[in-house]
Amino acid sequence: MNNLKTDIPEDERRQGLYALSSSLRPLAGRLLGKKGFIEIDIIANWDKIVGTELAQYSFPQKIDFKKGEKNNGILRLSVPSGAFALEIQHREKHIIDKINTYFGYNAVSSLRIVQNAGLSQLPTQPPTQSPSRLSVKLTENEEKYIENLAEPIDNPKLKAIIAKLGRDIFKDNKNKK
Numbered sequence: 001m002n003n004l005k006t007d008i009p010e011d012e013r014r015q016g017l018y019a020l021s022s023s024l025r026p027l028a029g030r031l032l033g034k035k036g037f038i039e040i041d042i043i044a045n046w047d048k049i050v051g052t053e054l055a056q057y058s059f060p061q062k063i064d065f066k067k068g069e070k071n072n073g074i075l076r077l078s079v080p081s082g083a084f085a086l087e088i089q090h091r092e093k094h095i096i097d098k099i100n101t102y103f104g105y106n107a108v109s110s111l112r113i114v115q116n117a118g119l120s121q122l123p124t125q126p127p128t129q130s131p132s133r134l135s136v137k138l139t140e141n142e143e144k145y146i147e148n149l150a151e152p153i154d155n156p157k158l159k160a161i162i163a164k165l166g167r168d169i170f171k172d173n174k175n176k177k
Contacts, residue, residue: 039060039062039063041102041103042060042063042075042099043060045102046058046059046060048102049098049099049102050095050098050099051098054088054091054095057079057080057084057087058077058078058079058084058088059077059078059079060075060076060077060078061076061077061078061114062075062076063075063076063107063108064076070107071105071106071107071109072106072107072108072109073107073108073109074108074109074110074111074112075096075099075108075110075111075112076111076112076114077111077112077113077114078114078115078116079113079114079115079116080115080116081115082115085113085115088111088113089111089113092110092111095111096108096109096110096111136171136174136175138167138170138171142170143167145166146163146166146167146170147163149162149166150162150163150166
């Protein structure tokens, strides 16, 4: 076991625990070679690029570029079923905008949707709020302020939504402090 050879210089080796992704990125770069880092970045950061909702039921497979180009590619997305394929199709422009914003140029111009039953389905329960947000309590003055802002609204459902939004904004601001 001590005879293992690594390509990592002695001064870059770490002791103890560290993020696995920090070791995988250089290795993936060597394995993908000419494909470039755009595909690695899209796979590694898919949930950050499109958001956790879309990332739960879609996965980027690869990007096809015209020979000699690294822009206006066609991204192949794997989804579990036709319902998700339809959802991706409806959000295609939004997804492409998010990808291109992430990279800072027109990396992708269209999507090819591939249905793959092997992908996991959407979770049955909605995502829960983070514990830090739940633990934040609003003061009586903050609650009154929110109620006063929502008071003129006649529609009870809309009033409740606006009040909840106001509470969430206050809680987020307190979490940032």
